Amino acid sequence: MTGWDVMDIVQIVGIGIISTILIILLRQSNKAEFALLVSAITGMIIFSMVIDKMRYVIETLSSLARNVNMEFTYFSTILKIIGIAYIVEFGAQISRDAGENAIASKIELGGKVIMMVLAMPIILALLDLIMKVLP
Amino acid sequence: MVMDIIVFLKDWVKSIAIIFVLISIIEIAIPNGNLKKYINMFMGFLIIIVIITPFVNIIDSNYNIEKDIFKNIVKGIETREVYNNEILQTQEKQIKNLYVSKIKKDILEAIGELMHHDVSRLDVSIYEDEANFGSIQHVEIVLKEKKNESINEDKSINVVNIEEITIEKSAEKAKDNLLQDIEQIMGILNDKYNVSKDKITVYLNTMGEGEHSGKNNK
Numbered sequence A: 001m002t003g004w005d006v007m008d009i010v011q012i013v014g015i016g017i018i019s020t021i022l023i024i025l026l027r028q029s030n031k032a033e034f035a036l037l038v039s040a041i042t043g044m045i046i047f048s049m050v051i052d053k054m055r056y057v058i059e060t061l062s063s064l065a066r067n068v069n070m071e072f073t074y075f076s077t078i079l080k081i082i083g084i085a086y087i088v089e090f091g092a093q094i095s096r097d098a099g100e101n102a103i104a105s106k107i108e109l110g111g112k113v114i115m116m117v118l119a120m121p122i123i124l125a126l127l128d129l130i131m132k133v134l135p
Numbered sequence B: 001m002v003m004d005i006i007v008f009l010k011d012w013v014k015s016i017a018i019i020f021v022l023i024s025i026i027e028i029a030i031p032n033g034n035l036k037k038y039i040n041m042f043m044g045f046l047i048i049i050v051i052i053t054p055f056v057n058i059i060d061s062n063y064n065i066e067k068d069i070f071k072n073i074v075k076g077i078e079t080r081e082v083y084n085n086e087i088l089q090t091q092e093k094q095i096k097n098l099y100v101s102k103i104k105k106d107i108l109e110a111i112g113e114l115m116h117h118d119v120s121r122l123d124v125s126i127y128e129d130e131a132n133f134g135s136i137q138h139v140e141i142v143l144k145e146k147k148n149e150s151i152n153e154d155k156s157i158n159v160v161n162i163e164e165i166t167i168e169k170s171a172e173k174a175k176d177n178l179l180q181d182i183e184q185i186m187g188i189l190n191d192k193y194n195v196s197k198d199k200i201t202v203y204l205n206t207m208g209e210g211e212h213s214g215k216n217n218k
Helices: A004-026 A032-067 A070-095 A101-132 B001-027 B036-059 B065-111 B149-159 B163-193
Strands: B119-128 B136-145 B200-205
Touching: A004 A032, A004 A101, A032 B001, A070 A101, A070 B001, A070 B036, A101 B001, A101 B036, A101 B065, B001 B036, B065 B119, B065 B163, B119 B163, B136 B163, B163 B200
Parallel strands: B136 B200
Antiparallel strands: B119 B136
C-alpha cells in the first residue's frame, strides 16, 4: 500500500514537471493558446488520479462520523462544500492562468453563492437552537 | 442522578472531541484559496451547534436539530420548485402541441382519400380541463376541390357546349360531392374519435377565388 502511494506521488510530480516544461517550450515558440490547454489537461489528469484516494479518505471519515453518532447532515454538507471548493479552485485557477482574472472571480462568486445555499439550512437551524436555549 | 450527569458530560466531550478531529482533517483537505474563509465560517457554525445541542436536549428532550435542518432543506427545495414551474409549463405546452399534431396526422390518415376534395387545412383543439383532458373539443377542416376533377369538368363543359345548363349542373354536382365528402368525414370522425357532428366545422376553399373561403356547410 505504501509503496504504491509513493509511486503515485512520483507519477504526479513527473506529470507536473513534464507539463511545465512543455508549457515553457510552447510559450517560447509563441503558442500560448496550447500552453493553456496543456495546463488544463494536466490539472484534470492529476485530479482524476487523486480522486480515488480522496474517496478512501472520505469513506473512512464518514464511517468514523457514523460510529460516534454525529449528525450525518453536517458531515454530508461539509463534504459537499469541500467538493465545491475544489472544483471552483480548479476552474478559477485555469482562468487565472490564462490571465482572465474577471472570469476567475465570477467562478468564485458562483461557488460562494452555492456554498451559502448549502449552509443556509444549518445557519437557520443554529439560530433556532440559540432561541430555544434562551429562557 | 450523578450517573446521568456523568453520561451527559461524557457524550458532550466525546462529540466535541470528534468534531475537532474532523475539522482538523478537513482543514488539511480544503484547497487554500479564496474560499477557505467561507469553509472556516461554516465549520465555526458546526462547532457552535455541537456545543449547544446537548443543553437544548436537556430543556426539550424531543428536540432534534437534524429534523430542523431537514425541514429547512425541504423548504429550500420547495422554493426551487417554484422556479421550475416555468420550465414545466413550457414542457406541458410542447407535449400538448405534439399531441395535437399526432391527432391531426391520425385524422388525416383516417380520412384518407376523399372522393372529390383534398384537405387543405386541419385544426384540432382539445379540452384542457381536468375532467376530460385530451379529448377533442373542436375540429375545423378546410377542403378544396381536387384539381384533376375540375379539369374533367372543364372538359365536359367543352363537350356539352350548352353553357347555362352545364354550369348549373356542375354546381349541383359539386354541391352533391361536397355533401358526400362531408358526410364521409363526419362518419369517420364520429366512429373513430367519438366526435359529435356539432363539434365539426367544414369549410370549402373554392378554387380560383384564392383568399375567399366561405363557410359552406356545418
